[in-house]
Amino acid sequence: MSIMDADAPRRPATGAGAPRPARVWRAVSAAGVLVSAIVHLVLWFDGYRDIALVGPLFLLNAVGGLVLSVLLVTWPHWLPLVGAIGFGVATLLAFVGSAAFGLLGISATFFGTNELIAAVAEVAAVVGATVALLREQAR
Numbered sequence: 001m002s003i004m005d006a007d008a009p010r011r012p013a014t015g016a017g018a019p020r021p022a023r024v025w026r027a028v029s030a031a032g033v034l035v036s037a038i039v040h041l042v043l044w045f046d047g048y049r050d051i052a053l054v055g056p057l058f059l060l061n062a063v064g065g066l067v068l069s070v071l072l073v074t075w076p077h078w079l080p081l082v083g084a085i086g087f088g089v090a091t092l093l094a095f096v097g098s099a100a101f102g103l104l105g106i107s108a109t110f111f112g113t114n115e116l117i118a119a120v121a122e123v124a125a126v127v128g129a130t131v132a133l134l135r136e137q138a139r
Contacts (some may be wrong), residue, residue: 002097022135029084029128030072034122036091037065039114054104061091072129078136084129088122 041062049055068087071080095118097103099110108115 023133025128025132025135026072026081027128029125029132030069032121032123032125032128033065033072033084033087034069035070036088036118036125037062039118039121040065040091042082044115051105054106057104076136078133079134081129081136084125085133088125088129092119092122092126095122 009125017117030049040058044055044062046060048058068080068083072084095102095108095115098108
């Protein structure tokens with residue numbers, strides 16, 4: 001170690017070895033995934049459970065989102081981050097497809113409260129996970 005190395009600023013590790021900014025972005029992603037999952041669970045209870053294929057997919061989204069949000073904040077591995085990106089992108093594309101063209105017999109609207117909350121949450125999940133992944137890989 002040289003004298004120059006001793007003067008270089010060091011990033012403090014916070015739990016699980018991840019730098020603080022990456023953990024914050026993981027939390028942003030986890031919150032986005034969780035909010036999207038909750039919206040899908042609410043819609044499932046509001047009647048989507050009675051729609052063939054779509055009902056089970058909404059329930060799978062809710063359960064998967066809950067598990068993924070926990071993994072994002074408890075497992076400091078890149079896999080939950082990639083999962084959050086995939087979850088957010090796939091869910092957002094399914095929503096856009098159903099609102100624009102109808103998908104699996106569902107025609108959503110772009111501007112309902114649940115739709116807007118879920119869309120913002122999914123964008124937050126993707127952005128948060130992408131930034132966290134980039135910051136963690138740069139270490």
